[in-house]
Amino acid sequence: MALRATVYKAELHVADNDRAYYGSHAVTAARHPSETDERLMVRLLAYALWVEADERLAFTRGLSDTDEPDLWTLDLTGAITQWIEVGLPDERRLLKACGRAGQVIVLAYGRGADLWWSGVQNKVARAANLQVWTLDAEATRTLAALAERNMSLSVNVTDRTAWVSCARGDVSLELRCLREAG
Template sequence: MALSATIYKTEINIADNDRSYYGSHAVTVARHPSETEERLMIRILAYALYENGDEMLTFTRGLSEADEPDLWRRDLTGTILQWIETGLPDERRLLKACGRAGQVVVLSYGRNAATWWANTAGKLERARNLKVYVLPVESTQKLAALAGRNMILHFNVQDGTVWVSSDKGEADIEIKALN
């Protein structure tokens, strides 16, 4: 019998001073059986960083579906405006995504992120609609510690740094652009 996804209900409060976006969102996120809480929380972080109130940014089936990112923004015709990946995706996957979407964003994390980028950067030079960021390991581990099945998370963004707080504690994440 296959394991089923674990459901996380989250209230996300966003105060993004860099984009002048302020909003609250109730989201339900499914955690794949093979997914860590760190990856789940980075997907929620990505939502907070790219939600803009148009209600077109959605979580996808992610790990369960090979042809979908972690999040995407599609218009009413189904055209993919934004494709958002977390982790260390394969360069072929990213090049394919760049052909399908108006903008592709990667939030890379983990101890091997620098090595992954060193091996991948040259292969992605022609991808003009790709933005790659790295998240510090210590910060993403602190973010993972905030995970819970029912969460209220507050995201404050200013000058490329995100402060996340909940009843379990807080984490600060400096987002560094790699390209």
């Protein structure tokens, strides 16, 4: 018998001073049986960092479907306008995503993020619509400790630093840009 996904519900209160975006969102994210709390929380952070007032940004089947990113935004015709990957995807996946979506964003995390980037950087150089951001490994481990099945998170973003707080604690995560979209 296959293991089922675990459902997490989060109330996200976003105050993003860098984008002048402020809003609250009730989100539901399914955690794949092979997914860690750290990855789940980075997905929630990615949602908070790129959500817009129209709330078209959505979680996908992610790990359960290799043809979908972790989050995406679809326009009214069903075309992918924004493709967001969390983790360390290979260059073939990124190039395929860049061909399918208007904007591709990678939020890399973990101890191997810099090594991963040095390995794929030249291979994705021609992808003009690709942005790559990285988070500190220690900060994402601290973020993972905030995970609960039902949670209320406040995410405040200023000068590329996200401050995430909830009843269980808080963490500051610096967003380091490795590549801007060209």
